[in-house]
Amino acid sequence: MFELRHEIELFLVEQGHDEYKQMLTDSLWVQKLAYLSDIFTKLNELNLGLQGRDTTIFTMQEKVESTINKLSLWTSLIDKCKYDQLPNLKLFLDTTSSTVNEDLKSDRKCHLQNLSAALRSYFPEISPQWNWVNNPFANHSVDHLLISDQEELIDISCNSRLKSCFAEQSLGDFWANLKDIYHISESAIKYLLPFCTTYLCESRFSAMTNLKTKHRHRLQLEDDLRLKLTEGQPDFQELC
Known part of the structure; x- marks a missing residue:
């Protein structure tokens, strides 16, 4: 709607809806529209990034964490009146020489903070005790695992052939190929098995x-x- 606002304005004039047409000529209202168009674009990008056949809970968490951290960055940039991260809003402010309303600035900061909190409520942080599933070749605390599972994890992490396979295969395929060799793979598969998306x-x-x-x-x-x-x-x- 932001990109088509001039065409919509002409349509409203032709239809005699002057009360709605005035909104599209109101600088503060268009700033809100530009801001929301940028935010929905970012959310659509996140939504697309969460789709796919081989999406796991780890890849989803990484993308969500990235977005939450970006929201924090954007909040701090708003304090400095920097809007490069919001291209539509920046374009409107630059082309119209509009001033940044302090109330709108406060509303944007509050909205970004609430959006970050909402994402966190739907995507809580993963317990670090499962990090070994995401990368069995990194050093993780695995004291909660059975001794036999810890030994198998050591065998896996020291196997250079498996390390090459890990880089070439999806996470699910890697652990599935080990199910007949290492008992610990059953725990990894059970954790990866639930559907993360629709x-x-x-x-x-x-x-x-x-x-x-x-x-x-x-x-x-x-x-x-x-x-x-x-x-x-x-x-x-x-x-x-």
């Missing part, structure tokens, strides 16, 4: 809606959906 459910629902169009509304989806979602690759030479 991405898988949403992608399957999208596949279903693409298959079951209005022209195929009587279609029984079981077989087609299984074929659509399988990760197995057919052996065409064998089929021929």
